[in-house]
Amino acid sequence: MVTPTLALLHTSPVHVPVFEALRDQDHPGLALRHLVHADLLARARAEGPDAVADGIQELLERAVAEGASAVLCTCSTIGAVAEDRAAAVGVPVVRVDRPMAAAAVAAGRAVAVVATLESTLGPTRALVEEEAARAGRPVDVTTVLVDGAWERFEAGDADGHVRLIAEAVDALDGVDSVVLAQASMADAADRVTLPVPVVASPRLGLSAAVERCGVGVKS
Numbered sequence: 001m002v003t004p005t006l007a008l009l010h011t012s013p014v015h016v017p018v019f020e021a022l023r024d025q026d027h028p029g030l031a032l033r034h035l036v037h038a039d040l041l042a043r044a045r046a047e048g049p050d051a052v053a054d055g056i057q058e059l060l061e062r063a064v065a066e067g068a069s070a071v072l073c074t075c076s077t078i079g080a081v082a083e084d085r086a087a088a089v090g091v092p093v094v095r096v097d098r099p100m101a102a103a104a105v106a107a108g109r110a111v112a113v114v115a116t117l118e119s120t121l122g123p124t125r126a127l128v129e130e131e132a133a134r135a136g137r138p139v140d141v142t143t144v145l146v147d148g149a150w151e152r153f154e155a156g157d158a159d160g161h162v163r164l165i166a167e168a169v170d171a172l173d174g175v176d177s178v179v180l181a182q183a184s185m186a187d188a189a190d191r192v193t194l195p196v197p198v199v200a201s202p203r204l205g206l207s208a209a210v211e212r213c214g215v216g217v218k219s
Contacts, residue, residue, distance in 0.1 A: 004213045005031040007068035009059060009082060011041035011075040015183055015202075019074070022206050030210060033068060035059055040078055045119045049081045056082050060089040072096055072209035074183045076120045076201070080127070092212035096183055096205030097124060101131040103204065105139055107197045108176020112142050114169055115181035116149040116161075124181040142175070144168055153184055166191035169198060 008019055016034045023030050037059065040052045056078060063071055070092040073082035079095030086093035104111045105128060113124045121143045132139035146168045152161040165188035169178050178198040180188060186200035 003029075003031055004069040005033055005067050006209055006213045007033045007035060007063035007066075007071045009056070009063075009071060009073045009075070010034060010036045011038050011078070012036070012184065013038075015074050018183070018186070018202055019206060022203055026203065026207065027210050030213075033063065033066070035063060041075055041119075044077050044081075045117065049078050049119075049123065052078060053081050053085070057085045057088060060085055060093060064089050064091050070094065070209055070213040072205060074202070074205070076115075076124055076182050077117065080123050092209075094205065094209040094212055095127075096209075097127060097179075097181065097201045098131070099204035099208045100179060100199045100201040101127045102135070103199045104128060104177040104179045104197070105132045105135055105137055107199075109138050110140050110142070110174060110176045111179060112144060112169075112172050112175040112177070113179045113181050114144045114146060114165065114172075114185070116146050116153065116165065116185060117182065118145055120181045121145060124179060128179060144172070158187070162188045162191055166193075170194050 013036050023032055044052050072094045073079045074096045076097045083093050083095045111128050115121050125141050128141050146165050149161050149164040165185055169192045177196055180200045183202050186202050189198045189200045192198045
């Protein structure tokens with residue numbers, strides 16, 4: 001019996017240990033293959049996500065040729081582009097933030113999308129609205145860009161990065177749920193005191209990809 005392999009397309013190497021740890025906790029024994037391409041995010045930020053579509057498809061095709069049963073894209077900026085290539089490459093391509101968006105919509109009408117990169121706001125807002133339409137639920141989406149947090153992340157200041165995000169979330173008012181739009185923001189959920197669901201993508205996204213990979217999910 002062939003063991004399914006899940007490929008993960010990252011735009012930062014910091015995501016590798018995060019998803020390795022989640023695999024060990026929730027899906028032990030699952031084979032992961034990490035594809036790290038920071039250049040995709042840099043170009044998508046400069047020229048728009050569609051500018052990297054051909055490069056993404058080449059990477060997906062290579063992952064499938066090397067045995068991937070499914071691919072999880074962990075970058076919210078390029079997630080929609082990657083997801084759209086699933087039919088062309090012949091395996092499920094899961095964007096890490098889709099399950100998170102669905103969870104946020106289920107929590108109530110007023111959803112705040114919080115990001116540290118401006119390029120993430122548009123795609124994530126569109127995703128939340130798409131999931132609301134799929135669920136037949138009304139939704140009001142607001143977006144928040146956390147100034148200075150991405151610079152802290154790039155500088156390796158994890159605590160400062162998380163602190164700025166948590167402060168921005170705790171300053172929100174009148175929301176039913178909060179979406180932490182990027183996988184890199186997940187640790188801030190533990191620092192927030194706002195009494196509404198604050199959802200992050202890594203664990204939910206990995207579980208969804210595992211289901212599509214055909215290996216089941218540990219309860």
